[in-house]
Amino acid sequence: MFRGSMVAMVTPMQAQDGVRDPVDEEGLARLVDYHVEHGTDAIVAVGTTGESATLNYAEHERVIRIVVEAAAGRIPVIGGTGANSTWEAIELTRSAHKSGCDGAxxxxxxxxxxxxxxxxxxxxxxxxxxxxPQILYNVPGRTGCDMLPETVARLAELPNIVGIKEAQGTVERARELVERCGDLIDVFSGDDFNALATMQAGGKGVISVSANVVPRQMHELCAAALAGDYEQASAINAQLSALHQALFSESNPIPVKWAAEQLGLIGPGIRLPLTRLAVEHQERVRAALTQAGAR
Structure with a gap:
């Protein structure tokens, strides 16, 4: 159902006091246009990179609604609707469904x-x-809980669970999921640095941080890999590898929001406890953007 480079999109904010920085709604709609124009295959709104943890419930729903309206059917929209309360996750998922999201x-x-x-x-x-349609998201480094492949296999039997974003960090995990569940659900990389290897193992794409600033390159990487042109995909991946690493020089989404700001895509707003990228990391991110051909 979903394929290729799916951007885990940042949420632009107007810089205020770092505590109540308002969502830049016009900037949000412009970002959607940018991704449509540059080949992104789907947008994930209000995931980790979209600062879901710093938005309140009403903001969470509104950002998803704005993205769906701005996309206007040109590109699939997946709403980030997870929570540590099952009831809250149900309510957020219902809201995303009513807003017209293609998936959660x-x-x-x-x-x-x-x-x-x-x-x-x-x-x-x-x-x-x-x-x-629902995509599971396993990221034990943030949640403190690893969803094991045998658990995913049981959930894959449910008809509207269509995929998993796997960010456990190893290609071996992605390969095991493809072997266990590949005929029932799609496996997506949750880590840009192993996206190509995941697709070589049978995955169908990546939910990407890097795509925020190099959307065309990430789309082309995924298109080549999914077509079996691993030579071309590897060449693109080599150009992007430093960026994949630099965008995690501090906690996500700190580096990618700074990078997007440098490219003129968003303003400087980010909410506490997240902060602007420390000066000592800025040159590394800037150099990686240049190497990746970001513009």
């Missing part, structure tokens, strides 16, 4: 460390409550 991205519940059975019941409840 549901992160493993964070902080409360559910069991594997708890994960099965959590995601099953959301899938049963809302008919929208």
């Amino acid at each position: 991205l549901l992160v493993v519940p964070y902080y409360n460390k559910p069991t594997q059975q708890g994960l099965i019941e959590h995601f099953s409840a959301i899938a049963e409550a809302v008919p929208i």
